[in-house]
Amino acid sequence: MGASINWVGLLTIIRREMTRLLRVPIQAFVAPWISALLFIFIFGYVVGGRISQIGGHSYLEFVLPGIVMLNVVNAAFLQSSSQVYFARFMRYVEETLVSPLSYVEMISGVLVTVVFRSVVTALGILVIAALFGASSVAGVGEFVFWVVGVAIVFGLLGNLVGLWANNFEQLTILNVFFITPLSFVGGVFNTIDMLPSWLQWMAWANPFFYFINGLRHSMIGFTEAPELLGIGVTIGLGAVMFVIVWRLYAIGYGLRE
Amino acid sequence: MTPALSISHLRKVYARGTVAVNDLSLDIAAGDFFGLLGPNGAGKSTTIHCITGISTVTSGEIRIFGVDAVKNYREARRRIGLSPQEFNVDTFATCRQILDWMGGYFGMERAERKRRAEMLIEKFDLVPHATKQFRELSGGLKRRVVLARALIHDPDLLILDEPTAGVDVELRMDLWRYLQELNHDGKTILLTSHYLEEIERLCRTIAIVNKGKIVQHGPKNEFFTEPGGLEEAYLRATGATPERIAAAAGR
Numbered sequence: 001m002g003a004s005i006n007w008v009g010l011l012t013i014i015r016r017e018m019t020r021l022l023r024v025p026i027q028a029f030v031a032p033w034i035s036a037l038l039f040i041f042i043f044g045y046v047v048g049g050r051i052s053q054i055g056g057h058s059y060l061e062f063v064l065p066g067i068v069m070l071n072v073v074n075a076a077f078l079q080s081s082s083q084v085y086f087a088r089f090m091r092y093v094e095e096t097l098v099s100p101l102s103y104v105e106m107i108s109g110v111l112v113t114v115v116f117r118s119v120v121t122a123l124g125i126l127v128i129a130a131l132f133g134a135s136s137v138a139g140v141g142e143f144v145f146w147v148v149g150v151a152i153v154f155g156l157l158g159n160l161v162g163l164w165a166n167n168f169e170q171l172t173i174l175n176v177f178f179i180t181p182l183s184f185v186g187g188v189f190n191t192i193d194m195l196p197s198w199l200q201w202m203a204w205a206n207p208f209f210y211f212i213n214g215l216r217h218s219m220i221g222f223t224e225a226p227e228l229l230g231i232g233v234t235i236g237l238g239a240v241m242f243v244i245v246w247r248l249y250a251i252g253y254g255l256r257e
Numbered sequence: 258m259t260p261a262l263s264i265s266h267l268r269k270v271y272a273r274g275t276v277a278v279n280d281l282s283l284d285i286a287a288g289d290f291f292g293l294l295g296p297n298g299a300g301k302s303t304t305i306h307c308i309t310g311i312s313t314v315t316s317g318e319i320r321i322f323g324v325d326a327v328k329n330y331r332e333a334r335r336r337i338g339l340s341p342q343e344f345n346v347d348t349f350a351t352c353r354q355i356l357d358w359m360g361g362y363f364g365m366e367r368a369e370r371k372r373r374a375e376m377l378i379e380k381f382d383l384v385p386h387a388t389k390q391f392r393e394l395s396g397g398l399k400r401r402v403v404l405a406r407a408l409i410h411d412p413d414l415l416i417l418d419e420p421t422a423g424v425d426v427e428l429r430m431d432l433w434r435y436l437q438e439l440n441h442d443g444k445t446i447l448l449t450s451h452y453l454e455e456i457e458r459l460c461r462t463i464a465i466v467n468k469g470k471i472v473q474h475g476p477k478n479e480f481f482t483e484p485g486g487l488e489e490a491y492l493r494a495t496g497a498t499p500e501r502i503a504a505a506a507g508r
Contacts, residue, residue, distance in 0.1 A: 006331075012361025016347070016354075023349065091345035095406075098309045098339050099362035100331040257271065257303075257312040 009101045013109025017083055021113060028079075028117055029124060032071045036125040039067045040132055043189065054191060055222040060134045065216035066188030068125050072147055073183055073211070075121040076154035077161075077175060079114045084162025085171055093255060103249035107159065107242070114155030115148055122147045142218035149234045150211045154179075156241035163245075163254030183208045187216075192224050207233055259323040261287040261414045261445035262308065267317035269303050269469075277303040279469035280317075285447060285462070287322070287413075290440045292460030293449045296495050300469040301449045302342055305418050309339045321414060335363060338412030340404050342419045342449075348392040352383055352402050355391060356409050363410035370409070377405040380435070397424045404432070408439075415439065416447045421455060433459060453487050463487070465494040 021028055040060065044067075048059030055062070087093035096106055129135040137143045157174070165171045186208025192200055203209045210230035217223040249255065262285040269278040278300040285291045295301050306312035308319055310330055319326040321333040346355055353374060360370035378387050381401040386394055391402060404420060417436075421429045436459060440446050450456055456463060457477070464474040473480075473494040480490045 006362075006364050008364045008366065009362045012358050015361070016350075016358050019354070020347070020349070087347075090347060091343065092347045094311050094341065094345040095359060096362055097311055098334060098337065099359070100334045100364065101362055102331065252313045256310070257306060 006101055006105055009099060010105045010109055013096065013101070013106065014112045017109065017113040018116070020083070021079070021117060028075075029120060032075060032121050033124045033128060036067050036071055037128050039070075040064065040125075040129055040134075043067075044129075044134065045132055055220075057220050057222060058134065060129075060132060061136070061220050062216070062222065063189055064125075064129050064134055065219045066186075066212045068122050068219075069146075069150065069208075069212045069215050070183050070188060071121050071125060072118045072150055073154050073179060073208075074175075075118045076114045076151040077158040077179060079117045080110050080155040080158030081162040081165070081171055082158075083110055083113065084159050085165050088162070088254060097255060103246055106249060107156075107245055110159055111152055111155045114158070115151045118151035118155075119147055137219050138221045139218045143215065145231070146211065146215040146218055146234075149231075149238065150215075153234060153238045153241060156238065156245050159245050160241070160248065163248055182206055183212075187212045187224070207237060210234065258287060260284040260320070261289070261322055262447065263318075263320040263323075264304070264308070265318045267304065267307060267319065268315045269300075269307055269312060270315045277469055278307065281466070281469065281471055283464060283471060283474070285414075285445060287445055288440070288443055289462050290436075290446045290460045291448065292456035292463045293447060293466060294453070294456055294463060294491055295449075295466035299466040299495075301466055302418055303469075304466070305339070305341075305416055305447075305449070309337055309416065310334060311341075335410070336413045338407035338410065338415045340407040340415075340417045340420050342422065344391075344399055344403060346391050346399075346403065346406075349390055351388050351390055352378065352394070352405075353387045355402055355406055359406045360409045365410055373409055373411065374405075377408055381405045382431075397428050400424050401428070412444070414445045414447065418449050419451065420448070421450065421452065429455075453491060457487050465491055467495045 044060030044063050048063065051059040053059075126135040126137070161171065161174050185202070186206050187203060192203045192209070195203060204225075210225060210233045213223055213225050214227065214230040214234070217227060262283070264281060264283045267278050267281045268276070270276050281300065281304060293301050293304070303312060307314050308321070308326060310326070314327055321336055324333040324336075326333040350358070356374040356377060357370050360373060365373070378384055381404065383398070383401055383405065386398055391399060394402065400420065400423065404417075407415060407417070421432060424432070433455070436446060436448075448456065448460060461477055462475070463477055463480055464471050466472065473490060480487045483489050485492075
């Protein structure tokens with residue numbers, strides 16, 4: 001085997017995590033779909049019916065990418081943080097620690113499940129939105145990039161939190177104080193120019209703005225920021241997060257005694 | 258001949274400053290049945306954790322069949338099977354899944370995994386329990402699953418950290434027989450136990466650990482030169498009172 005990739009080992013981590021994921025389908029998939037359905041119905045259909053078009057699109061079409069992105073972020077973060085934390089908490093992470101698996105294989109195994117859960121969540125929301133007549137995807141490749149790219153970024157962030165957390169409370173801190181607030185002010189429900197001028201700079205400093213804007217562009221062609229800037233931010237964040245998580249695995253942070 | 262396990266000057270200090278293993282050196286010859294004895298907190302499990310990668314090593318060197326267990330950990334770990342003291346299992350997984358996944362981590366192809374898993378399920382009398390979740394099993398059955406898991410990839414060095422703790426007499430006897438068979442077939446076995454009788458019956462070489470150091474080490478017969486045998490040697494090596502040692506010697 002040497003330094004080559006342990007493909008069977010990697011696939012086994014993925015199989016194990018898929019098995020664990022599919023033990024809780026209501027929590028993993030049905031809950032975000034119902035939440036998205038309520039968002040689409042209230043904000044898109046009920047409230048949106050009283051709001052004029054934005055950039056030539058109905059409010060439902062405008063808000064849908066944000067709803068998809070909120071759920072992709074949540075799915076990715078929750079999947080990886082709970083996956084890593086529970087493996088530590090129940091100590092079965094030791095099965096992989098004593099095996100001939102590289103850190104990249106361990107991290108990749110987590111990320112594949114994260115991407116699967118995020119993509120299935122996103123596709124389910126598109127199907128629900130189609131029932132309300134709003135689920136266009138203008139650029140399929142671009143749509144896939146944003147869903148997968150953001151899932152990887154938040155999968156890595158969740159991995160980091162899963163390594164750090166020592167109790168269930170700590171597992172939720174980042175979601176409550178960072179992810180949810182930033183995603184809501186990142187342009188899910190409004191354009192940047194709807195914000196007061198003194199708040200607009202914050203949107204540009206908020207990575208969620210680029211994620212939502214990028215996905216919105218891929219779905220309805222509407223954008224408020226240069227596409228390449230958003231792609232650069234996403235790839236840059238992903239690369240930085242990967243190096244940090246890889247380093248933490250290498251030193252055994254949260255994993256080894 | 259390259260030792261199955263070679264530890265030199267191993268030191269493990271935990272983050273809070275506790276020195277669990279202090280300059281421990283040890284060689285285990287290939288094919289040996291090696292017993293590691295010591296009181297609770299002596300450093301036995303920490304040493305095992307350092308060998309298998311569950312713990313980081315503060316300093317020192319560990320080699321598995323000549324391969325550096327830290328620098329070349331992937332190659333080294335392929336040759337080790339570990340049955341830990343505490344159950345480190347996804348308790349919602351079935352017995353069969355636990356074996357299958359462990360084989361997978363070690364890169365075993367599906368057909369080989371299945372063959373080995375079924376063989377071990379039969380060997381450890383787990384057939385009626387193969388599709389039960391781990392959490393549904395009794396303590397003795399859980400211990401069997403963890404032992405089967407340690408053997409799934411047919412390791413050359415088997416490390417058993419108190420494998421018979423909490424199991425009934427019948428299983429203990431079965432397990433002893435099976436371990437002797439494995440050793441007879443050429444597997445090197447490192448066993449820790451609190452049962453002196455177990456070490457005495459199975460092992461050819463014994464080391465006693467106390468306060469993170471090896472305090473006595475040698476072939477089994479060296480421990481039987483005194484009247485109290487292994488028990489007296491153990492008590493003496495671990496600093497027991499003269500009264501307790503005398504009581505052991507008188508038995």
